């Protein structure tokens with residue numbers, strides 16, 4: 001599924017729609033260059049999940065945790081990772097990535113590319129490409145039944 005957004009706002013709104021469809025245990029990978037819109041999309045997702053905290057790139061902290069609510073009103077922990085500065089798989093283990101994966105929250109990962117081998121088999125992968133100052137192409141790839149279905153629903157709902 002490919003989505004074209006024409007402004008920061010439309011990317012944010014797409015994130016909100018996506019966020020409302022996410023739930024505990026989901027993994028969302030956001031790939032794209034610096035300034036592509038990974039954090040803005042995350043802000044849309046977290047707003048869709050009723051997070052009130054300010055969401056920024058956890059570039060130095062590697063991870064931020066937010067509390068939200070899914071569409072059914074169930075409380076949801078959101079683990080927002082940024083692997084830009086992560087140097088090795090050993091570091092991934094050090095920060096407790098595996099524990100977070102099994103913590104039944106929502107995992108969002110910026111700069112996931114180098115660490116794909118350490119992710120679960122099933123996840124939503126979103127590739128963001130800048131086409132001009134304000135245009136972005138979002139390519140959504142669903143790995144596994146759950147995420148394929150999610151892509152289909154997103155496509156139908158727009």
Ligand code: ADP
Nearest residue numbers: 005007008011034035036037038039040134136
């Ligand atoms: P990243 O986390 O990928 O480094 P950010 O989300 O922090 O990127 O920043 C994206 C920047 O691009 C913001 O300054 C935003 O205003 C700008 N921008 C312009 N057009 C868009 C768009 N269509 N979608 C997302 N961001 C956009």
Ligand code: MG
Nearest residue numbers: 038039057110
């Ligand atoms: Mg970012």
